[in-house]
Amino acid sequence: MQRKEQIMNHPKRQRRRPSLMRTVLRMTGMLVALQAMIVIVLQVVSAQRQRPERSFPHPHLDEVSVGANCLQIYDDGRDLYDAMLAAIDTAQESIYLETYIWKDDAPGREFKEHLARKAAEGHGKMTKKLVFQA
Numbered sequence: 001m002q003r004k005e006q007i008m009n010h011p012k013r014q015r016r017r018p019s020l021m022r023t024v025l026r027m028t029g030m031l032v033a034l035q036a037m038i039v040i041v042l043q044v045v046s047a048q049r050q051r052p053e054r055s056f057p058h059p060h061l062d063e064v065s066v067g068a069n070c071l072q073i074y075d076d077g078r079d080l081y082d083a084m085l086a087a088i089d090t091a092q093e094s095i096y097l098e099t100y101i102w103k104d105d106a107p108g109r110e111f112k113e114h115l116a117r118k119a120a121e122g123h124g125k126m127t128k129k130l131v132f133q134a
Helices: 002-009 020-046 076-091 106-121
Strands: 064-066 069-071
Touching: 076 106
Parallel strands: none
Antiparallel strands: 064 069
């Protein structure tokens, strides 16, 4: 009987409701863990994929005669840059270069170096003029 009284007089343990802050922290932790797992899975899949050296086919287009002129169409920027740099290097009288944007990136610096080197060669007939719009 005494035991029964002790049990009845003992305050009941109330179940505590989780606080809003604790719930938000748990949800945030689960979202971060989920994002980390997604990143890991994507990295593994990306590492296993075999990509070709060039993802887009670039056919070589032959030079075409148009009247007294020759026309070369390029479908790849690097091929065009290489041809332009070769033309700068072999120029004997003048170089006409028109560009809309000139960036201080690797291709821009490469063009600048080739033009500066050609100007420094000092050919008597070579016209040295640079016009740009800011």
